[in-house]
Amino acid sequence: MIHQHPRFYVGGDRYIEVELGDGMSFELNILVHNLVAAIRQAAIPGIIELIPELASMQISYDPEAISYADVVREVGALHDGASRIDTAELPSRMFYIPVMYFDPWTEACIEDYRSRQPDKQPDAQLVCQANGLPGRDALRRLHAGTDYWVAALGFWPGLCSLMPLDDRARIVAPKYNPPRTWTPRGAIGLGGALTCIYPDRTPGGYQLLGRTPVPIFDREQRLPAFRDDIVLFRPGDRVRFIPIDQAEFEFLESEVEAGRYEHHCVEHQTFSVGRYREERSRAGAGQPAGGRT
Amino acid sequence: MNPPLQFEVVKPGLETTVQELPGRLGYWEQGIPPSGPVDFWSFRLANLLVGNPRDTAALECQVMGPTLRLHCSALIAITGAEMSPTLDGQPIPMWTTMIARAGQTLALRGSRVGMRSYIAFSGGIATTPVLGSRAVFHMAGIGGRALQPGQTLPLGVPGSDQRGFHHVGEAHRPPLGSAESRSIACVRGPNDDWLSDASLADFVNSDWKVQAQSNRTGMRLSGPAFSFAPRATDKRPEHGQDPSNILDHGYPLGAINLAGQTPIILINDAPSTGGFINPFTVPSAEFWKLGQVRPHEILRFHQVSLDEAQQRRRDLDSAVTQEALTPQ
Numbered sequence: 097m098i099h100q101h102p103r104f105y106v107g108g109d110r111y112i113e114v115e116l117g118d119g120m121s122f123e124l125n126i127l128v129h130n131l132v133a134a135i136r137q138a139a140i141p142g143i144i145e146l147i148p149e150l151a152s153m154q155i156s157y158d159p160e161a162i163s164y165a166d167v168v169r170e171v172g173a174l175h176d177g178a179s180r181i182d183t184a185e186l187p188s189r190m191f192y193i194p195v196m197y198f199d200p201w202t203e204a205c206i207e208d209y210r211s212r213q214p215d216k217q218p219d220a221q222l223v224c225q226a227n228g229l230p231g232r233d234a235l236r237r238l239h240a241g242t243d244y245w246v247a248a249l250g251f252w253p254g255l256c257s258l259m260p261l262d263d264r265a266r267i268v269a270p271k272y273n274p275p276r277t278w279t280p281r282g283a284i285g286l287g288g289a290l291t292c293i294y295p296d297r298t299p300g301g302y303q304l305l306g307r308t309p310v311p312i313f314d315r316e317q318r319l320p321a322f323r324d325d326i327v328l329f330r331p332g333d334r335v336r337f338i339p340i341d342q343a344e345f346e347f348l349e350s351e352v353e354a355g356r357y358e359h360h361c362v363e364h365q366t367f368s369v370g371r372y373r374e375e376r377s378r379a380g381a382g383q384p385a386g387g388r389t
Numbered sequence: 390m391n392p393p394l395q396f397e398v399v400k401p402g403l404e405t406t407v408q409e410l411p412g413r414l415g416y417w418e419q420g421i422p423p424s425g426p427v428d429f430w431s432f433r434l435a436n437l438l439v440g441n442p443r444d445t446a447a448l449e450c451q452v453m454g455p456t457l458r459l460h461c462s463a464l465i466a467i468t469g470a471e472m473s474p475t476l477d478g479q480p481i482p483m484w485t486t487m488i489a490r491a492g493q494t495l496a497l498r499g500s501r502v503g504m505r506s507y508i509a510f511s512g513g514i515a516t517t518p519v520l521g522s523r524a525v526f527h528m529a530g531i532g533g534r535a536l537q538p539g540q541t542l543p544l545g546v547p548g549s550d551q552r553g554f555h556h557v558g559e560a561h562r563p564p565l566g567s568a569e570s571r572s573i574a575c576v577r578g579p580n581d582d583w584l585s586d587a588s589l590a591d592f593v594n595s596d597w598k599v600q601a602q603s604n605r606t607g608m609r610l611s612g613p614a615f616s617f618a619p620r621a622t623d624k625r626p627e628h629g630q631d632p633s634n635i636l637d638h639g640y641p642l643g644a645i646n647l648a649g650q651t652p653i654i655l656i657n658d659a660p661s662t663g664g665f666i667n668p669f670t671v672p673s674a675e676f677w678k679l680g681q682v683r684p685h686e687i688l689r690f691h692q693v694s695l696d697e698a699q700q701r702r703r704d705l706d707s708a709v710t711q712e713a714l715t716p717q
Binding site: 248289 | 419420531636637660670
């Protein structure tokens with residue numbers, strides 16, 4: 097559900113939560129990104145930074161430079177101007193991320209959890225069952241068969257919420273309860289209808305499907321992709337997972353360790369909401385996605 | 390040859406970190422929090438006492454302070470929590486400009502009143518900025534980590550406008566340990582409409598005990614149970630199962646973040662986003678209290694309007710200047 101007008105909520109004296117709708121959908125998230133882009137372009141003095149999220153954004157502002165009421169007024173006006181989403185062209189880089197699905201490291205993590213929670217169904221099996229998939233191969237094909245949209249990043253530096261751009265590849269899964277105490281760095285997780293990549297060894301709750309050998313977070317800023325950033329992705333980027341085997345995983349891992357790895361990224365691309373919608377309607381609803389056949 | 394402008398860590402204390410204002414801005418959307426000193430009132434006074442611009446990089450000590458050996462002479466000042474500082478074993482006053490000579494050892498102990506102390510050095514700490522800031526986010530190792538034994542930290546060259554030796558009288562510093570320090574203003578929102586009216590009233594009418602686990606991400610409170618508004622119980626499934634769950638959204642610094650039935654006050658290194666509601670937010674002028682609260686203390690909250698929160702911020706901002714210092 098999309099609100100006709102954004103709703104503004106006070107977050108103390110320096111922050112504002114702006115809610116654009118209620119629920120999780122690509123359509124709603126793209127409105128958030130569209131408005132974020134419009135606010136950035138307007139370069140309103142006193143607006144310090146923005147955190148785009150699934151259906152809302154957080155604005156930090158300097159109350160010495162702009163009042164709460166003026167932020168509300170300016171952002172409200174930009175929302176009315178930015179709502180013609182079909183003509184929106186958003187800057188969006190494309191990243192190709194190699195993934196070994198059902199790799200031994202996440203399998204070991206799952207087994208470690210199951211040794212203490214024996215009722216926990218193995219992750220891939222649970223996800224296949226919940227989505228009517230015959231087995232791991234179908235799950236891998238389906239999961240790697242779509243581009244993903246970086247809807248938001250947060251909670252931990254670099255932790256990303258990815259939405260499948262092809263809704264036929266939508267897979268859902270419940271979260272771990274209780275959460276895991278550790279997750280291998282680079283693990284690919286699925287929770288609700290979102291995919292994530294764990295940037296570091298952290299606790300977690302998403303079902304684990306695989307692991308990438310390439311970093312998406314580098315506090316040492318060692319590899320070329322991290323020259324200006326510690327975190328690889330920005331909200332509004334896109335990601336495609338490229339299935340690899342263990343030999344390639346180990347090769348890429350050694351390239352990363354040697355400082356030679358260059359992330360495969362197409363810069364300076366834009367994402368056209370109108371063309372995306374045309375393509376989706378041509379693909380038609382109800383068609384079987386590649387992975388299910 | 391001049392001695393190197395640096396000091397050496399003999400004992401690190403408990404997660405002592407370099408902090409700077411305004412913190413690391415511009416990367417929150419990638420999950421990197423602002424960091425910076427929690428009690429920025431005490432932090433700024435320490436810098437002013439040594440002749441630095443008030444937002445210069447300095448040390449934040451928590452619960453147990455460090456022992457440091459100076460490799461050069463510098464003006465130093467210690468503010469915030471009372472940590473019984475000594476220089477070469479001799480007690481020295483806090484809230485006062487002191488000179489530490491090359492080779493001298495500065496030692497802080499456990500905090501007796503308050504939680505966090507600040508140590509400023511003339512010239513400031515000159516570590517290499519990461520993403521535009523020297524502020525350390527210890528848990529993720531961004532901008533460095535907490536101090537380690539044997540580590541040396543570089544100092545900057547003091548400015549030419551040294552203003553001499555000063556003291557901050559009690560009237561000009563945060564009243565640590567007072568009843569006021571445990572009475573915390575909060576502003577309603579952003580998610581006050583997820584709580585029942587009874588719960589909104591309860592929050593400001595109840596005692597809240599600070600739990601033992603507390604760090605630079607936040608502090609947990611225990612107190613009465615919360616009850617919820619229809620928005621929390623009758624909602625779309627994407628929000629999650631618990632009444633306190635909401636679709637992932639941004640977390641303000643100062644948010645009273647409700648995870649199940651446990652409120653957590655989020656401070657400078659808190660997660661940027663998450664799936665729990667924030668019914669109240671502590672405004673910036675109250676952060677000195679959040680930085681100085683000790684485990685097991687009892688807190689009370691009182692509601693203020695946004696206008697009042699803004700006025701308090703302006704008042705505090707204009708109080709933390711050279712005018713707060715008394716020449717010695």
